[in-house]
Amino acid sequence: MTGPRVALFATCLTDTLHPDTGKAMVRLLERLGCSVDFPLGQTCCGQMHYNTGYYEHARPLARSYASVFDGYDYVVVPSGSCAGMVREIHPGLCGASPAVERTYELSEFIVDVLGVTDVGAYFPHRVTYHPTCHSLRMLKVGDKPLRLLRAVKGIELVELPQAEQCCGFGGTFALKNAETSTAMLADKMRCVLDTGAQVVTAGDNSCLMHIGGGLSRLRTGVRPVHLAEILASTEKEPA
Structure with missing residues (x-):
């Protein structure tokens, strides 16, 4: 079939x-x-x-x-x-x-x-997850991304403090309200760094671009990786 x-x-x-x-x-x-x-x-x-x-x-x-x-x-x-x-x-x-x-x-x-929570992934890194605003509030995906991440072999998943707070991107919001956006980003980056994670993941590349850009400018070494890339990773194809 x-x-x-x-x-x-x-x-x-x-x-x-x-x-x-x-x-x-x-x-x-x-x-x-x-x-x-x-x-x-x-x-x-x-x-x-x-x-x-x-x-x-x-x-x-x-x-x-x-x-x-x-x-x-x-x-x-x-x-x-x-x-x-x-x-x-x-x-x-x-x-x-x-x-x-x-x-x-x-x-x-x-x-x-598909009714699946264990996709057979392998990702041996310390990871924290940022729930993006639209997935959380509009689609109401709830803990589905976390359920998938918890089943990944080798992962060390650490909780993100104040996870539900917006990262400050919001598309054109970051351009029209740059100072507010930057302040919100600073709060989000501080929470990410407090986890000691090597990788921050999310279901939206827009938010990861915003958070990752800030972390990169600070030379923190924390990588933004989309949820799909973690779930697609296997022992033979490490990310």
């Missing part, structure tokens, strides 16, 4: 700046028995336009999403932010569609749809 036919919606940030996350998702999902496709017609989900008030510019992007991803069993996204935009905002822009209803953030797809 063949597994579900899954489309990877890579998102703009992953596609352009963090392609290793997309590659890791393909390895991971195929290892879990899925047939994975990358529809070349995919574009931005329109979140940047919508969040800055350009609703009419976001609408055709939402329509395009519904068309490009039509016909797949599921659409899986390495971003709670973009998955939240699709599931919660797209219906209001262009109506409901099968593609929107079948869209899942990575951790909820693995746990809720």
